[in-house]
Amino acid sequence: MNKNYSRAIPEDWRSMAAVFVALGDEHRQRILLTFEPGERLNVGQIAEVSTLARSTVSHHLKILRQAGVLGSEKIGKEVYFWVDKAWLKTVFANVAGYIEHSA
């Protein structure tokens, strides 16, 4: 038993945690499911199909981007988002590794 409950959360855990929080919300899951493979979508397109206000969609996209789940790029007036597959694969490989070796 590891008794040092209050120690710092390991660094690779912290990035995982942000992904967990991001993907734990149902609206953010729905946003993720809106993307088709390799697709890039802007805020307006996502807000259009969602049931939420634009500012709320913007908020959720920010959380997804900060967690690394989505990448983003501003092109002209619009900001395009895409699913960052590489990052997600890295994160889940880390989690799988932790489970295999430390749990």
Place this chain on the structure above:
Amino acid sequence: MNKNYSRAIPEDWRSMAAVFVALGDEHRQRILLTFEPGERLNVGQIAEVSTLARSTVSHHLKILRQAGVLGSEKIGKEVYFWVDKAWLKTVFANVAGYIEHSA
């Protein structure tokens, strides 16, 4: 672009979501990190090393158990918990599969 934002979340996603919510909380991460490989711990042992009240620890353990992250068994007066490696591996394999094929 998938326009059906309000459709039901896929079944395998819902179990993943519960795991994401469970692991998104810092105290629940700390609880998970308290377990050493293969170890079984009861509520009192976890509450002992944590900074939280027993009832709060009990609450977090319930969330972790419902998400399948932990298994539990009552032995006498005590309830023992352990990390359900097999379930976590299944969940993260599903996530990795989704990312690979649908993102």
Place this chain on the structure above:
DNA sequence: CCGATATATCGATATTTTTCGATATATCGA
């Protein structure tokens, strides 16, 4: 430069989650 458009941010409110102490339930040992 000006008006229109896309997005982000702000401020207030609503909802959800966390937290604790008190109480309820189950089990053990005397």
Place this chain on the structure above:
DNA sequence: TCGATATATCGAAAAATATCGATATATCGG
């Protein structure tokens, strides 16, 4: 059976998060 112990549940308060509409910022076209 009675008292002690372990855990779960309940109810209320506190904290965090989500939500919206209004406003600010940036960019484009004319």
